[in-house]
Amino acid sequence: MSEMLNVENVAKSFTLHTQGALTIPVFEKINFSLQAGECIALTGASGAGKSTFMRMIYANYICNEGRINIRHNDGWLDMVGATPHEVLDVRRHTLGYVSQFLRVIPRVATLDIVAEPLIATGVAKETAIEKAKTLLTRLRIPHHLWSLSPLTFSGGEQQRVNIARGFAVEYPIMLLDEPTASLDADNRRTVLDFIEEAKAMGSAVLGIFHDQEARDAVCTGTFDVTQYQV
Amino acid sequence: MIGSHDVLLNVENLTMMYGARVGCEEVSFDLWPGEVLGIVGESGSGKSTLLRCISGQVAPTHGAINYKTRANGVRDLFTGMSEPERRFLMRTDWAFVHQNPRDGLRMSVSAGANIGERLMAVGQRHYGNIRATAQDWLGKVEIADERLDDLPSTFSGGMQQRLQIARNLVTSPRLVFMDEPTGGLDVSVQAKLLDLLRGLVQDLGLSVVIVTHDLAVARLLSHRLMVMQQGRVVESGLTDQVLDDPQHPYTQLLVSSILQA
Numbered sequence: 001m002s003e004m005l006n007v008e009n010v011a012k013s014f015t016l017h018t019q020g021a022l023t024i025p026v027f028e029k030i031n032f033s034l035q036a037g038e039c040i041a042l043t044g045a046s047g048a049g050k051s052t053f054m055r056m057i058y059a060n061y062i063c064n065e066g067r068i069n070i071r072h073n074d075g076w077l078d079m080v081g082a083t084p085h086e087v088l089d090v091r092r093h094t095l096g097y098v099s100q101f102l103r104v105i106p107r108v109a110t111l112d113i114v115a116e117p118l119i120a121t122g123v124a125k126e127t128a129i130e131k132a133k134t135l136l137t138r139l140r141i142p143h144h145l146w147s148l149s150p151l152t153f154s155g156g157e158q159q160r161v162n163i164a165r166g167f168a169v170e171y172p173i174m175l176l177d178e179p180t181a182s183l184d185a186d187n188r189r190t191v192l193d194f195i196e197e198a199k200a201m202g203s204a205v206l207g208i209f210h211d212q213e214a215r216d217a218v219c220t221g222t223f224d225v226t227q228y229q230v
Numbered sequence: 231m232i233g234s235h236d237v238l239l240n241v242e243n244l245t246m247m248y249g250a251r252v253g254c255e256e257v258s259f260d261l262w263p264g265e266v267l268g269i270v271g272e273s274g275s276g277k278s279t280l281l282r283c284i285s286g287q288v289a290p291t292h293g294a295i296n297y298k299t300r301a302n303g304v305r306d307l308f309t310g311m312s313e314p315e316r317r318f319l320m321r322t323d324w325a326f327v328h329q330n331p332r333d334g335l336r337m338s339v340s341a342g343a344n345i346g347e348r349l350m351a352v353g354q355r356h357y358g359n360i361r362a363t364a365q366d367w368l369g370k371v372e373i374a375d376e377r378l379d380d381l382p383s384t385f386s387g388g389m390q391q392r393l394q395i396a397r398n399l400v401t402s403p404r405l406v407f408m409d410e411p412t413g414g415l416d417v418s419v420q421a422k423l424l425d426l427l428r429g430l431v432q433d434l435g436l437s438v439v440i441v442t443h444d445l446a447v448a449r450l451l452s453h454r455l456m457v458m459q460q461g462r463v464v465e466s467g468l469t470d471q472v473l474d475d476p477q478h479p480y481t482q483l484l485v486s487s488i489l490q491a
Contacts, residue, residue: 017479018486059468061475084454084468085262105428105450106421119432 003071004173004204005034005057010066010080012049012056013230025230026052030066032223034173039195039205041219044226050208051100053225054175057206058097059087070095070173092120096171098179102150102162110136110153110161111146118168128168135164138190156182167194174198176207180214192218236298238263238405238437239284244293246279252461253279257293259456259466263404266431266438268452268469270445270484276461277441278409284439285326285407286316297405299323321351325398329410331390335382335397341368342378344397352401367396371426388419392426399430408440412447424450445488449473457481 013025026049034040042050055061057068059079068079072094077086091097096117104113114132119125136146139160145153150161159182166174176195180188188211195218198205206223209215215222239261246253254276261267269277283290286307295307300323305311311319320326328334335344345364354360365378371392373385382390391411398406411427412420428451431438442448448455449469456466457478465478476482 014475015477017482021479055474060470062471062477084471087468088453103449105424107425108428 002036003033004036005032005071005206006067006069006076007032007057008067008069010056010068011064012052012061013064027225027228028065028230030225030228034204034206036172036202036204037199038220039199039207039218041215041222042206042208043222043224044229048226048229050225051177054097054177054206054208058091058095058175060097092117093169094171095173095175096166096169097175098163098166098177100159100177100181102158102165104150106151107149109147110141110150113150114161114164114168116168117165121169131168132164135167136161138194139164139187140190156184156187159183160187163191163194167198170198170201170203172203174203174205174207176205178208178210180209180211188214236263237261238265238298239439240294240296240304241284242294242296244280244283244290244295246276246283246288247291252276254283254458254461257456257463259463261405261437261439263437264431264435265454266440266452268448268455269439269441269458270443270448270455271458272443272484275458277443277458279461280458281407281409281439281441285324286320287326300404321348322401323404325401325403325406327394327398327406327408327411329413331382331387331394334394335390337381337383339381340379341373341382341385341393344382344393345400348397348401363400364396367400368393370430371396372422388415388423391415391419391423395423395426395430399434399436402434404437406436406438408438410442411440412442412444420447427451445473445485457484 007030010030011028013023016022042053044050052061056063063080066080069076070079070090072090077090079087111129111132114135115128118128118131141157141160150158163179179191183191192214195205237260242258244257245255257280269280271277282288284295289308296304297307298304307316342361342364345367346360349360349363365375368375368378373389373392382393385393412423415423424447430436440451452469455469455472456463457472457480459480465472465476465481472481473485476485
């Protein structure tokens with residue numbers, strides 16, 4: 001197995017200047033490694049920092065210390081020291097992230113929202129739209145909703161659009177923040193299939209799953225963030 | 231889409247003084263082709279002053295503004311270019327979208343003429359072609375065909391703003407400066423405009439510098455963000471990083487002050 005992600009001695013704290021520069025330490029010395037083809041579940045109680053750790057890997061949160069090395073373009077890139085342009089390039093081609101919330105421009109059609117990340121990698125628009133249709137069909141978003149903005153959809157539908165968008169590109173590394181939350185049994189099964197397919201293609205997956213059944217079904221291991229809490 | 235690694239616009243240590251008062255101070259950044267850079271901060275933080283300097287409207291007190299021209303390599307806007315050269319750039323390669331559409335439109339001529347004027351400025355003379363292009367652009371900004379010969383003063387504020395955008399983009403500029411382009415618009419019109427702007431950036435590969443005090447607009451449109459306070463850039467970085475994990479006290483205050491809709 002080849003290593004895709006390597007986290008070395010990473011530390012994180014938040015300093016709240018609006019509250020008298022109160023510093024809240026979160027993590028220290030996290031060491032973690034993720035291999036191609038595996039799916040690791042982040043574990044720890046609610047508030048333990050699972051989403052924080054995921055956001056640190058995505059460079060959405062700044063790390064105070066350490067390195068987060070990502071295998072990108074046949075080399076390694078440290079996300080902690082990377083320039084914004086490098087981070088954007090990693091996000092475009094290498095590192096996917098399905099957050100818990102869909103954040104989009106109002107009025108844009110669901111189909112375009114799902115196809116957008118693929119178009120951004122340089123794929124032809126028609127090809128990207130075809131892929132988007134396949135994903136939306138598999139996630140049971142009715143055909144007549146595709147031309148509408150997902151902002152008018154139910155929570156579960158929005159979550160599925162978010163997942164379709166996240167899986168449009170076959171990223172070598174994927175971060176999934178509760179991808180099966182608020183889904184019915186059939187759609188949960190589909191999302192687990194997506195994860196299995198990603199693993200089979202050699203993607204490395206890191207996920208947060210509150211639902212034990214889902215975790216047991218797709219995960220090859222767990223990583224408890226509690227041990228690194230300050 | 232950020233395509234090339236060649237920097238399109240490079241600003242170094244730009245300072246603008248109004249007498250003894252600071253407009254903006256020691257600002258430096260690079261802008262890449264296809265990149266959208268957001269500048270946020272409250273009124274009086276120096277955003278608009280900075281925008282006026284880097285778009286060639288006023289010379290800074292000191293500092294360099296280097297632009298990669300199509301034909302003549304990298305040139306400084308003020309020390310490396312004559313006034314006519316700079317003016318030519320401003321009406322061909324660049325566009326400036328004002329907060330108030332009346333500042334960017336000619337209110338006394340028709341919508342079609344507003345678009346056509348910029349085409350004529352770059353040497354187009356065929357009336358039929360100019361009219362057809364103007365018509366096409368009205369469609370792109372979602373203004374009905376039959377309004378082509380109407381005066382902009384008969385348009386709503388949102389339509390005027392879209393017309394201003396059409397007028398600015400018709401010459402396929404490479405760099406667009408925008409000063410609060412969605413300010414003062416209804417939210418429904420604002421969404422329409424955001425969608426339009428994003429589409430144009432994606433399809434035409436535009437580089438954009440957008441000044442806004444609306445952090446939601448900044449999040450949806452820009453790749454990178456600079457936060458200004460009292461004329462200085464206090465924080466800059468990836469848009470989502472600056473908004474979700476702000477480091478500077480002022481950025482934290484800005485982000486924590488947003489009302490939840």
